[in-house]
Amino acid sequence: GxxxxxxxxxxxxxxxxxxxxxxxxxxxxxxxxxxxxxxxxxxxxxxxxxxxxxxxxxxxxxxxxxxxxxxxxxxxxxxxxxxxxxxxxxxxxxxxxxxxxxxxxxxxxxxxxxxxxxxxIHGVLGDSHAALFAQGCHSRGMAKATYGTGSSVMMNVGDEFVASSHGLSSSLAWRMDGVTEYVLEGNVSYAGAVKTWLRDDLELINNPEEVTDLCYAANPASRVYFVPAFTGLGAPHWASDAEGCVFGMTRTTGRAEFVKAADESIAYQIFDVIDAMVEDSGAALAELRVDGGPTRDAYLMQFESDLVGSPIRIASNDEMSGLGAAWACGIALGMYRRDVVDVYGARGIVEPAMTADERAKKIAGWRHAVKSTIAYTA
Structure with a gap:
């Protein structure tokens, strides 16, 4: 109770x-x-x-x-x-x-x-919170996604608590210099781990770097969807009993098409969280800042940008959590100015290129796949 x-x-x-x-x-x-x-x-x-x-x-x-x-x-x-x-x-x-x-x-x-x-000892932060700080997401509506084994997605919602009605966690970003800032957060269990699964269990790739080339080589007309609910689905669906499912396979579905569907599943899951954040906060997403090893996958980054409909800014450092804690410490001690996070630079910026119609079709297909996955395991 x-x-x-x-x-x-x-x-x-x-x-x-x-x-x-x-x-x-x-x-x-x-x-x-x-x-x-x-x-x-x-x-x-x-x-x-x-x-x-x-x-x-x-x-x-x-x-x-x-x-x-x-x-x-x-x-x-x-x-x-x-x-x-x-x-x-x-x-x-x-x-x-x-x-x-x-x-x-x-x-x-x-x-x-x-x-x-x-x-x-200064500069103590949670993992995702430190990455949010290092990414310069210090204003309402700014968001970041850390791509690792799983993925943590956070949006700064300002200095007032925002309760989620779309399956997200409400939390604190940090309290610095006496000012409290809040976030909405959603965690994805299987991001980079999907590529590990392709390599170690299915033996479809030899290393994660192969994924990008296979995605670009796949039939662009393929409509295969893979929902990696190996341990259920977390935010924003919270279907703990869900199991992994594949939809839309045809006789022409091959290795490249299957790998592409697996890679796209990472972007779709993060899109679901971002979409819920926009609904909860009422703040439009101007840009998504990303970090982590999988951000070196050019296909994944382009597809993510197409789904969220905004530019993707890729951090030049894969270890943003450690950098965020270090910067918080340095700023507190007067070693850095707060704008150090803004002048650090990015490894690259990816702009959305997909048409609105194609985007809508892909998102509708994904949502049907997720709904079917949950219904199948209900």
Whole structure:
């Protein structure tokens, strides 16, 4: 009976995926943890809190706002741990870390004596949040997609909380210099992992770099759709029991056409999330900023741009998450100006080239495939 409370307070769908459920399980199943909590000696936190605690020799137990927002225990509107939600999970607020601005001071460290003098710890951010910062998505309506094994898609929605009615997670981008910014987020489970599957399990390719050439070699009239629901479908569909399906195969469907459908499935899934973000936020997408290894696939980037109907800006650095945390730290310490993220440059910009009619047909075909996949496994 707490699903609505959790969603309304934390912006997240009730799920064991988040730390809150894991904390509750630990307290219920590990006697030593329950005893330590009762004695006021237990720390329950996110990885960044553990890192800060370790680096400072136990002097500081802190996490930043972005990571706190992913625990499923944080009140997004009030900016603090939620007593009612913590009580529902059986978690004592006293066990949780102190929430600190993402560019705040998390203590000092000499790395266990490795450094000659302690240095300050600044710039603590969640993975996707750091990439959003590094991509310069600091204004409402700006969005990024990180292509990895899966894909994290985030849109900055400004300084006011936006509740999603289209299957997305509402969350915090960060709190820096005393200002809180919010995001809408959707995660895709199978992005680059689709190419790994083509290589390791189907043996249709020898390496991911082959995919681009095969896509361009495929019959452009092919209407094969592949829905990679290997572990269900996440945002914005949330069909956990769905299984992978292929639609539209004909006698002329060959290796190239199948690989092309698999590659396109990555772009379609990200389009679904972006489309939901535009609906929820009311903000038109002027540009999608992307990073990660799969962005080197020229066909994928062109197809993504065609689907979202806006330019794709490809980051010149594949590791934007690490760069975002480093820049947040440098800006806080006065080493960089905030506009460092704007002058870093891009590896390339891809403009949409598909006609409106062709785009509409492809999206309609994809949506029919997704709907059929969910119905097939219902």
């Amino acid at each position: 707490v699903a609505d409370l959790v969603r309304d307070t934390t912006g997240l769908v009730l799920s064991p995926y988040y730390p809150a459920g894991k904390m509750a399980w630990t307290l219920a199943n590990v006697p030593a943890a329950a005893e330590a909590a009762a004695a006021g000696e237990l720390c329950l936190g996110t990885i960044d809190a553990w890192v800060a605690w370790t680096l400072t020799g136990g002097a500081e137990f802190r996490c930043d706002w972005s990571n706190a927002s992913r625990t499923q225990l944080f009140d997004l509107r009030r900016g603090c741990w939620s007593e009612p939600v913590c009580e529902a999970f059986g978690v004592d607020v006293a066990c949780l870390p102190q929430v600190t601005d993402s560019d705040g001071l998390f203590g000092t460290t000499d790395l266990g004596g490795f450094l000659p003098a302690p240095v300050p």
